[in-house]
Amino acid sequence: MKLIRLSIIVGLFCAIPICGVIYLGVDRLEKSAPKLREFQEIVSDIPIVSMETEPPSPFDESPIKRRLTNYEGRQLDTIITGRSEEMIHFFAFPHNRNYDYPITQLSSADRAFATSLPLSTAEESAYPVLRMLTDHRGRSKLAVIEGRTQFDLFFHVFEERERHTFPISRLSPRDRDFVFSLPVDR
Numbered sequence: 346m347k348l349i350r351l352s353i354i355v356g357l358f359c360a361i362p363i364c365g366v367i368y369l370g371v372d373r374l375e376k377s378a379p380k381l382r383e384f385q386e387i388v389s390d391i392p393i394v395s396m397e398t399e400p401p402s403p404f405d406e407s408p409i410k411r412r413l414t415n416y417e418g419r420q421l422d423t424i425i426t427g428r429s430e431e432m433i434h435f436f437a438f439p440h441n442r443n444y445d446y447p448i449t450q451l452s453s454a455d456r457a458f459a460t461s462l463p464l465s466t467a468e469e470s471a472y473p474v475l476r477m478l479t480d481h482r483g484r485s486k487l488a489v490i491e492g493r494t495q496f497d498l499f500f501h502v503f504e505e506r507e508r509h510t511f512p513i514s515r516l517s518p519r520d521r522d523f524v525f526s527l528p529v530d531r
Contacts, residue, residue, distance in 0.1 A: 408424045408425065408426060408436075408475070408489075408503075409424065409462075410425075411423055411424075411425055411455075411458070413433075413446075413451060413455050414451065414452040414454070414455055415450050415451055415452060415455075416450055416451065416452055418452070421437055421438075421439075422437070422439070423435040423436060423437055424438075425462070426473065427465035428459055428462050428463075428464060428465060429445075429464065431447060431448060432446060432447060433445070433446050433448055433459045433462075434446075434465065436474075436475035436476070441476060441477045442476075443475065443476070448460060471530070472490060472492050472530065473489045473490060473491055474489075474490040475487065475488070475489055475490070475503070476488055476520070476523065478500070478516060478520050479516070479517040479519070479520055480511075480515055480516055480517065481515050481516065481517060483517075486502050487502070488501070488502055489501050489502075489503055490524070490527065492530040493513065493527055493528075493529060493530065493531065494529060494531045495529060496512060496513060496514070497510050497511065497513065498510070498511045498512075498513050498524055499531070513525070
């Protein structure tokens, strides 16, 4: 009988933390759903470029929203920000990161598309940078980062063209770390 009571008590001590973790995970997902809808609304205005249309030039006029496919058939929703001889530069939605990806690793259709894009100059490769920025209050916007000083960030919100200056110290800790990894250009 003592063994049964002991197993019940041990089961309760194991079940309570597991239920707590599950509850917190579901709560976090529920809280992030409105932000995901807002993000999808923001990027829905980006023009989708097919193989039949001419790519816009230069990139700062309008970013190119495109689902890229690699040679293995895996797909990723992106905003293309430029290219070099061997790499394509893009912002990946699900990761909130900018990537340099080898053009040779793309599918044949996307490889042809990427090589038809104009080359970025050396100074264009550092900025602009696309990123979903979150401030210290938890508000997020898809921003086109144009540069920074030691203390301030210069950007415009993706769906707008009005330029903003924002103190880096008022960003979320994760975005502060990201911005500090960017070069100071002003």
